[in-house]
Amino acid sequence: MKETTTWVVADPDQEDMFWPSEAMKQRAWMSDPSIYEESDKDPVAFWEKLAREGLHWYKEWDTAYNEAPPYFTWFQGGRLNASYNCLDRHVKTWRRNKVAIIGVREPIDEPAQSLTYYDLYREVNKFANVLKSLGVGRGDRVSIYLPMIPEAQIAMLACARLGAPHSVVFSAFAPDSLRSRIEDAGSKVLITCDGYYRRGRPVNLKNNADDAVEGTTIEDVIVFRRTGQEVNWVEDRDHWWHELMAEADPYCEPEVMDSEETLYILYTSGTTGKPKGVIHTTGGHMVQAHWTTLWDFDLHDEDVFWCTADIGWVTGHTYNVYGPLSVGATQIFFEGAPDFPDRSRVWQIVENHGVTVFYTAPTLIRMFAGWGDEWLKKHDLSGLRLLATVGEPINREAWMWFFNKVGGGRCPVIDTWWQTETGGTLINALPGIGPFIPTVAGRSFPGTRHEILDEQGNPLGVGEGGLLVQKSPFGPGMLRGVYGDPEMYKDNYWTEYGDRTYYTGDGARLFIEDNFRITGRVDDVMKVAGHRLSSAEVENAVCGHPQVAECAVVAAPHDIKGTTPYAFVRLSEGEPSEELAKEIITHVVKALGPTCRPEKILFADALPRTRSGKIMRRILQRLVSDEPIGDTVTIENPESVDTLKALVGYRDKS
Numbered sequence: 001m002k003e004t005t006t007w008v009v010a011d012p013d014q015e016d017m018f019w020p021s022e023a024m025k026q027r028a029w030m031s032d033p034s035i036y037e038e039s040d041k042d043p044v045a046f047w048e049k050l051a052r053e054g055l056h057w058y059k060e061w062d063t064a065y066n067e068a069p070p071y072f073t074w075f076q077g078g079r080l081n082a083s084y085n086c087l088d089r090h091v092k093t094w095r096r097n098k099v100a101i102i103g104v105r106e107p108i109d110e111p112a113q114s115l116t117y118y119d120l121y122r123e124v125n126k127f128a129n130v131l132k133s134l135g136v137g138r139g140d141r142v143s144i145y146l147p148m149i150p151e152a153q154i155a156m157l158a159c160a161r162l163g164a165p166h167s168v169v170f171s172a173f174a175p176d177s178l179r180s181r182i183e184d185a186g187s188k189v190l191i192t193c194d195g196y197y198r199r200g201r202p203v204n205l206k207n208n209a210d211d212a213v214e215g216t217t218i219e220d221v222i223v224f225r226r227t228g229q230e231v232n233w234v235e236d237r238d239h240w241w242h243e244l245m246a247e248a249d250p251y252c253e254p255e256v257m258d259s260e261e262t263l264y265i266l267y268t269s270g271t272t273g274k275p276k277g278v279i280h281t282t283g284g285h286m287v288q289a290h291w292t293t294l295w296d297f298d299l300h301d302e303d304v305f306w307c308t309a310d311i312g313w314v315t316g317h318t319y320n321v322y323g324p325l326s327v328g329a330t331q332i333f334f335e336g337a338p339d340f341p342d343r344s345r346v347w348q349i350v351e352n353h354g355v356t357v358f359y360t361a362p363t364l365i366r367m368f369a370g371w372g373d374e375w376l377k378k379h380d381l382s383g384l385r386l387l388a389t390v391g392e393p394i395n396r397e398a399w400m401w402f403f404n405k406v407g408g409g410r411c412p413v414i415d416t417w418w419q420t421e422t423g424g425t426l427i428n429a430l431p432g433i434g435p436f437i438p439t440v441a442g443r444s445f446p447g448t449r450h451e452i453l454d455e456q457g458n459p460l461g462v463g464e465g466g467l468l469v470q471k472s473p474f475g476p477g478m479l480r481g482v483y484g485d486p487e488m489y490k491d492n493y494w495t496e497y498g499d500r501t502y503y504t505g506d507g508a509r510l511f512i513e514d515n516f517r518i519t520g521r522v523d524d525v526m527k528v529a530g531h532r533l534s535s536a537e538v539e540n541a542v543c544g545h546p547q548v549a550e551c552a553v554v555a556a557p558h559d560i561k562g563t564t565p566y567a568f569v570r571l572s573e574g575e576p577s578e579e580l581a582k583e584i585i586t587h588v589v590k591a592l593g594p595t596c597r598p599e600k601i602l603f604a605d606a607l608p609r610t611r612s613g614k615i616m617r618r619i620l621q622r623l624v625s626d627e628p629i630g631d632t633v634t635i636e637n638p639e640s641v642d643t644l645k646a647l648v649g650y651r652d653k654s
C-alpha cells in the first residue's frame with residue numbers, strides 16, 4: 001500500500017496540504033498531536049520532564065522557571081556540562097565508535113574526515129587542556145574565527161568543557177567586524193586557521209585575523225594548519241594548533257556549570273549599527289537544542305543529518321554542534337561551495353554519504369531550482385526521508401520544487417521559524433504530526449506560545465496580518481540578555497508590547513488555526529540570502545566612503561536571495577558614476593565582508609525625510625518593492641519621492 005512506502009500523503013480536500021503517512025508516524029519520535037494541549041496545560045512541568053529525560057545533570061535544579069521581567073531563568077541551581085552531554089555520555093555507550101562528524105572537504109581529491117564520538121571526545125579534551133594551558137578558565141571569553149572544518153566544533157566544545165563562553169565570528173566577515181566582536185566580548189584568545197579552500201583555491205584567513213586582533217584584548221592566537229600556505233607570524237602571541245595539541249594531556253575534567261551560566265555569546269545584527277552579543281545559557285540551550293533536533297528532524301541512529309548552515313550563524317551552533325551531538329547523531333560538515341567543482345556537488349554528497357535528513361535555506365533551494373533539474377538527476381537521492389528549511393520565508397514554488405524534485409514527493413518539508421535570540425526552532429510542523437503546508441511554518445513547538453498582535457497589542461485571528469510575539473513562559477533556549485548592554489536587551493525585545501511579551505521583529509498571519517505563516521521582518525533588519533544584516537551597519541559602512549554625505553539602505557526583493565540591499569546615496573562631492581558606485585561597494589565589502597555587499601547604489605539628490613530631518617526608510621522600502629507609497633503628508637520633501645520613483649523604475653503593484 002502507498003502509505004507504507006512513502007513518508008507523506010496529500011490531503012485530497014486541500015491541494016497543498018500534506019500529512020505524515022502511517023509509516024512516518026510510526027517512525028517518528030513524536031506523533032501524538034495531544035502533545036500540544038498537554039504541554040500547554042503546564043509548560044514548565046513539560047520542559048522539566050524533557051530536561052530530565054534528554055540530558056545528563058550532575059544535580060537537579062532548585063527552581064524550574066522564574067520570571068523577573070524582562071528577565072527569566074530556567075533550571076536554576078541545576079548543574080551540567082554541555083560538552084559532557086555531547087560527548088562523554090555517548091562514549092560510555094555503543095555510540096563510542098559511531099561517526100559523529102563527516103568533514104567533507106572542498107578539494108574533491110581530499111578524502112572526507114570522519115570523526116567518531118570517541119575521536120571527537122579525545123580531540124575536545126586535549127584542546128580544552130590547550131586552552132587551559134593558555135590561562136582560559138570558567139567565564140573567560142574565547143573568539144573563534146574558523147571555516148567549516150571540524151576543528152570549529154572541537155574548539156566550541158572545548159570552550160564549553162571549560163565553561164568559557166565562545167563567540168564564533170563568521171569566517172567571511174571582514175577584519176573590522178571580527179575586531180569589534182572581539183572588543184565587545186573582551187576575548188583573550190582567538191582560534192583561527194591559516195586559510196581554507198573556496199572553489200579550489202586557498203583563501204588566507206590568518207591575515208584577516210592579524211588585522212583584527214591588533215591592539216585588542218587578545219593575548220594568544222591559536223592557528224590550525226589547514227592549507228599550509230604562508231602566513232604572518234607574531235612570536236609569543238601565535239601558536240600552531242598541532243604543536244600545542246602534541247603536548248596536551250588526553251583528559252580534561254568538565255566544569256560543573258550552573259544551568260544559567262553562559263554557554264556562548266553570538267553576535268547578530270539588530271536595528272542599530274552595533275551588533276548585539278546574544279547570550280545563551282547552558283541548561284536552557286541544551287534542552288532546547290536536544291529536543292528540537294530530535295523531534296523536528298526526527299533523527300534516529302541510522303540517519304545521516306546534513307545542516308548546510310555556516311558555523312558562524314546560530315543554525316550552525318544549534319544544529320551543527322549542540323543539537324546533533326547531544327542526541328548522538330551522525331552529521332555532515334561541508335567545507336566547500338555548492339557549485340564546486342560543478343552544480344551537482346550537494347547531490348553528490350547526499351548520495352555518497354547516505355544523507356537522510358537535509359536542512360537548508362530557501363535561498364539555496366531557489367538557486368538549485370534555477371540551475372535546473374539535470375544536476376539532481378545525476379544522483380540517487382532516494383535515501384532522503386526528511387527535508388527542512390530555515391532563515392527566511394519560503395515561496396510556494398521553491399517549497400514545491402524542494403518537495404517534488406529533491407524529496408521525490410516522499411519527504412516532509414519542515415519549515416522551521418526561529419532566530420538567533422530563540423536559540424532553537426520554535427515554529428514548525430513536526431514530522432510525525434503535520435500538516436506540511438507550503439509557505440506555512442506551522443505550530444509553536446510544544447511548551448511555547450506565540451501570538452499575532454496588531455499594533456495596539458490585540459491578538460489577531462486567522463487571516464489577519466500582524467506582529468509575531470512569544471508569550472510567557474518563554475522557551476528555555478531563549479536569549480538571557482545582550483552582552484554588556486542591558487538597555488539594548490530591553491529596548492529591542494521588551495518595549496513594543498511590555499516586558500512580558502517578547503517581540504520578534506517579524507510579521508506573520510495565522511493561515512489556519514494554530515498554523516503560522518511568517519511574512520518577514522518588519523524592522524530594519526534585512527535577511528539577504530538567509531544572512532541576517534542590519535541596514536544601519538551597512539549604512540555606516542557606505543557613509544565611511546569619503547564622498548558620501550548620507551545614505552539609506554533598504555532590502556529590495558530578489559528572486560534568489562529573497563531580499564538584497566539597495567543603498568540610496570547622496571554625495572558630498574563628485575559626480576555619480578558607475579566607477580564611483582563600484583568604489584563604494586568595494587569599500588563596504590572591505591569594511592564588512594562580501595555578505596554585506598550592496599546590490600545597487602542609487603545616487604539621489606534628495607532623500608525623503610520627516611520634518612525632524614530623519615530619512616524615511618519606510619518610503620524607500622516601498623519604492624524598491626513596488627508597494628503602494630501610502631500617505632505622504634508626513635514627508636517634508638514629497639517631490640523627492642517622484643524623482644526616486646523614476647530612479648528605481650517604480651511600478652505600483654496595487
Ligand code: WTA
Nearest residue numbers: 390391392393416417418419420518521532
Ligand atoms: C527569519 C536564523 C520565515 C525571520 C535561525 C527571523 C524566517 C530571522 C524563518 C532570524 C522561516 C528565520 N520563515 N522567516 N522559517 N526562519 N526567519 O537570527 O525574519 O539569523 O526573525 O536566525 O530570520 O534570523 P537569524
